[in-house]
Amino acid sequence: MSMPVSVVMAVFNGREFLREQVDSVLAQLEQGDELLVIDDASTDGGLASLGALALSRVRILANARNIGVILSFQRGLALASHNVIFLCDQDDIWMPGKRAAYVAEFERDSAICVVISDSEVIDSAGRVIAASFMASRGGFNGSVSSTLWRNRYLGCAMAIRRSVLEIALPFPANVPMHDMWLGALGAISGRVSYLPQPYMQYRRHRNNLTPSRSQKPWHQLVRWRLAMAWLLALRMLRVRLGMHRTGNDSLTAG
Numbered sequence: 001m002s003m004p005v006s007v008v009m010a011v012f013n014g015r016e017f018l019r020e021q022v023d024s025v026l027a028q029l030e031q032g033d034e035l036l037v038i039d040d041a042s043t044d045g046g047l048a049s050l051g052a053l054a055l056s057r058v059r060i061l062a063n064a065r066n067i068g069v070i071l072s073f074q075r076g077l078a079l080a081s082h083n084v085i086f087l088c089d090q091d092d093i094w095m096p097g098k099r100a101a102y103v104a105e106f107e108r109d110s111a112i113c114v115v116i117s118d119s120e121v122i123d124s125a126g127r128v129i130a131a132s133f134m135a136s137r138g139g140f141n142g143s144v145s146s147t148l149w150r151n152r153y154l155g156c157a158m159a160i161r162r163s164v165l166e167i168a169l170p171f172p173a174n175v176p177m178h179d180m181w182l183g184a185l186g187a188i189s190g191r192v193s194y195l196p197q198p199y200m201q202y203r204r205h206r207n208n209l210t211p212s213r214s215q216k217p218w219h220q221l222v223r224w225r226l227a228m229a230w231l232l233a234l235r236m237l238r239v240r241l242g243m244h245r246t247g248n249d250s251l252t253a254g
Contacts, residue, residue, distance in 0.1 A: 002103045004032040005159070007086045008076035010069050011039045014090030015046030016124075017203060022050060024094040026057055033099075034059060035088075038076040041066040046090075070178045073155075074171050078251035085165070087179065089156040091203045093122070098199035102159045105193045113190030114183055116140070116158045117199040124205035133157070133202050142192040144232065147184050148225045155179030157200050160186055167239050169246045172231045176224040184232055 007025055011018065025035055039047055039062045047060060061079070063072060077085060084106050086099075102115045118140070121130035134140045137152050147153065158179060164186045175181045186192055238244040 001030065001032075002100070003084055003107065004030070004034075004082045005084045005086060005099065005103065006080035006082040007033070007035045007088050008073060008080055009035065009037045009088040009090060010072040010076060011037055011042060011046065011090045012066070012069070012072075013042045013044040013046060015042075015044045015049055017091035017205075018046050019049045021088070021090055021092055021094075022058065025088060028094060028096070028099040029057075030099075034081055036061065036076050036079055038072045039063065040068070040072045070171055070175065073178050074169060074251055075253070077165055078169060078246075080162075080165075083162045084159055085162065086159040087155040087182075091205065092119075092156050093126075093201040093203070095120075095199050095201060101195060101197070101199060105195070106159075106161060109191065109193070111191045112193045113161045113164050114142070114153075114158060114186035114192045115160075115195065116142070116153065116183070116192065117195035117197060119154065119157050119200040119202040120198045122201045122203050124203065126201070126203075128201070129204070132198065134196075140194045140196075142183060142187050142194065144184050144187055147180060147187070148229055151177065151180045151183075153177075153179045153183030154202065155182070156202065158183065161190070164189060166246060167235065167244065170251055172235070174227060175231060176228060180228065181231075184228070185235070188232070188236060 035058050037058055037060045039060060041063050050058060105112055105115045119133040120128050121133050123129050140152050160182055164182060168182050168185045171178055
C-alpha cells in the first residue's frame, strides 16, 4: 500500500459542481486516506448534495463565518493528518491516475516537496476548451524568480509534502495567493516535480476566478510581486534563525 494522503478542499456555495468533484476524488482514495472539506459559511445548501458521503467518507468542517478561500485552505491544511497533502477546489474533476502518479513522485525522491501536473481546461458543461492549462502560461517553470514574474502554481493541481507546511503556515496576512506561496516555498526548501500529463480538468465558469482572466492593473501586480518577494525572504530568515512557529492550534479554528 502506498503512503496515505490528505485532500483539502475549500468550498463556498459550490453546489453546482461539488458532487461531481467529490466523486472523482473519492474514486481514487485508498483506505487510510482522508478528504477534508472546509465549508466557508455557504448558503446554497451544497453540502447536502453529498448525502451519506458526508457521514462516511468525507470530513466536513464549517467555518462559523465567511473567512475567504486563503484562510479556509489554511484551516484545512493545518488539520490534515498525513505527510502528502493535495489541494482541491470545489468545481474541478480529478482524472484517473492522479493520486497514484503524484504519490509515486513523492516516494521516488524524498527531496521532492511539491508535485504539480498540467490540466485540461473545461467549461461549465464539462467540454474541453483547452488541452493544456500550462500552455496558456507559457509552459511550467517553478523557480522562485519565474513565479514572481508569472505564477504557474495552480493550487488545485498541486500536492505538497508536510515539511512545506512547517515553514508556510501561517499564511502571511497580505499574501496574494496561497498556492503561489506554497509553491515558492516548496521550490526554496526542496525540489518541485512537474508532470506534463494532465491529471485534472480545471473548470472555468461564470462564478470562478481563473489566473488567465485576472485583469489587475499593472501597478497592483508589481506591488503583489514585491510584497511576495519580501514575505518569502522574511519567512525564510525567520526559519533559519529558528524564530518561526506555526501556532497550529490557532490555525484550526474556523
